[in-house]
Amino acid sequence: MPIVPNSASTDPAPGTAPLPASCDAVIVGAGVIGLSIAWRLASRGMSVVAIDRGYAGCGASLAATGMLAAAAEFEPGGLDLVALALESQRLWPTFRDALEAASGRTIDYRDHGTMLIALGRDEVARARFRCEQQLAAGLESRWLSGEEIRDREPALRPSVVGGILCPNDHQVDPPRMIAALKGALRSAAGTLVEGTAVNALDLTAGRIAGVTTTSGAVRAPLVVLATGVAIGSDGLVPAELRVPVRPLKGQSLALRMNAPSDLSHVVWTEQLHLAPKGDHRLVVGATVEERGFDSSVTAGGVYSLLEGARRALPALEEMELIAMWSGWRPTSDDDAPVIGATGLDGLVLAAGHHRNGYLLAPVTAQAIEDLVITGRMPPIAAGFDLSRFAGANATRPTQEANS
Numbered sequence: 001m002p003i004v005p006n007s008a009s010t011d012p013a014p015g016t017a018p019l020p021a022s023c024d025a026v027i028v029g030a031g032v033i034g035l036s037i038a039w040r041l042a043s044r045g046m047s048v049v050a051i052d053r054g055y056a057g058c059g060a061s062l063a064a065t066g067m068l069a070a071a072a073e074f075e076p077g078g079l080d081l082v083a084l085a086l087e088s089q090r091l092w093p094t095f096r097d098a099l100e101a102a103s104g105r106t107i108d109y110r111d112h113g114t115m116l117i118a119l120g121r122d123e124v125a126r127a128r129f130r131c132e133q134q135l136a137a138g139l140e141s142r143w144l145s146g147e148e149i150r151d152r153e154p155a156l157r158p159s160v161v162g163g164i165l166c167p168n169d170h171q172v173d174p175p176r177m178i179a180a181l182k183g184a185l186r187s188a189a190g191t192l193v194e195g196t197a198v199n200a201l202d203l204t205a206g207r208i209a210g211v212t213t214t215s216g217a218v219r220a221p222l223v224v225l226a227t228g229v230a231i232g233s234d235g236l237v238p239a240e241l242r243v244p245v246r247p248l249k250g251q252s253l254a255l256r257m258n259a260p261s262d263l264s265h266v267v268w269t270e271q272l273h274l275a276p277k278g279d280h281r282l283v284v285g286a287t288v289e290e291r292g293f294d295s296s297v298t299a300g301g302v303y304s305l306l307e308g309a310r311r312a313l314p315a316l317e318e319m320e321l322i323a324m325w326s327g328w329r330p331t332s333d334d335d336a337p338v339i340g341a342t343g344l345d346g347l348v349l350a351a352g353h354h355r356n357g358y359l360l361a362p363v364t365a366q367a368i369e370d371l372v373i374t375g376r377m378p379p380i381a382a383g384f385d386l387s388r389f390a391g392a393n394a395t396r397p398t399q400e401a402n403s
């Protein structure tokens, strides 16, 4: 049984290009966030180089399920983050169309919606309360009876008592998305350099002048750090700009559905989510574990995923188990991303997207594009820069769920 990130269906075409001596912008990190930013800046005519110490997506991005779950992730109190998430959800169809057109690839964007199901009477009260909270926050959620849920998804266990339909919570397929972003960056004349680590930022007269890498130096007046979980610990940012981001481990697995009709919506239980993909994979995720940089796939993790998934979908017993993996969500002290300028001229941050990197990719790329082109962040993203942590503990409310 392979312990591999997600699916092998991504385009393995190497993005390794020679490192140029200079460019307009260096993007450090080629995950979903770095690649989205690199593509958007390149398509504005800038010469852009995205650099990854591994390969594109090798961090959290290929470990993700790819849910765009603004409503399912909602927790009361996280209203700034919900507004950002809803804006990104609004941007997603345009982002998808542009990405697919630029790359000539599909990203398996599936708009069936997400259902949060209650498996038994004791879960119903909690699910109903959750639905009321979502409606009060202006989300387009809808309560469904057990019968209505089973009409939509007949393969679910008959004991489903009811649940919430989140019609705007769609999904994409991470391996396809990363492959498309690579293609789109290439078609916008951007450069992707893989297998090269950025060791240090180059500073001249107190501002960014480029980066030093394991393959040489690149001069650039703008550096965007999109290094995911590494941003919190790799020492690239000057000490006074400490970015409070830590790894939050998640284990997931993939099964092969016997028929596409086994499931079409993304389905959440209280413990986990089931996300059917267009190629008949069913992604089951994810554990939530505070284990530092431990990447092991454990018997306990896999057992809890299989047991929880079987509770919702009995047909799972007949499905082939095709992959299992783990990843680290890049999680900030307040669970919200760190996006924007820093006190250091030419240095921009885009990291800490926790469980929402795919959901927030369009709004993050748009915010950085606006910042670079106009000098200003859009108001909806302006409160998410590093300064919110300055001198105090984070106070932004958090969200909790199982992605």
Ligand SMILES: Cc1cc2nc3c(=O)[nH]c(=O)nc-3n(C[C@H](O)[C@H](O)[C@H](O)COP(=O)(O)OP(=O)(O)OC[C@H]3O[C@@H](n4cnc5c(N)ncnc54)[C@H](O)[C@@H]3O)c2cc1C
Residues within 6 Å of the ligand: 028, 029, 030, 031, 032, 033, 034, 051, 052, 053, 054, 055, 056, 057, 058, 059, 060, 061, 062, 063, 064, 065, 066, 067, 068, 069, 196, 197, 198, 199, 226, 227, 228, 229, 230, 234, 236, 249, 250, 251, 252, 285, 286, 326, 327, 328, 329, 330, 350, 351, 352, 353, 354, 355, 356, 357, 358, 359, 360, 403
């Ligand atoms: C199990 C699991 C399930 C998830 N499910 C979802 C989901 O359904 N929906 C959703 O929206 N989000 C989900 N997430 C969260 C999502 O994966 C992340 O928020 C997102 O991938 C973060 O993207 P990123 O580009 O910031 O980071 P990463 O993908 O980690 O990319 C950072 C990159 O930086 C590179 N790097 C680091 N340091 C350096 C350096 N010094 N030099 C060069 N390169 C460097 C790394 O190699 C890496 O490739 C999930 C996460 C996990 C773990």
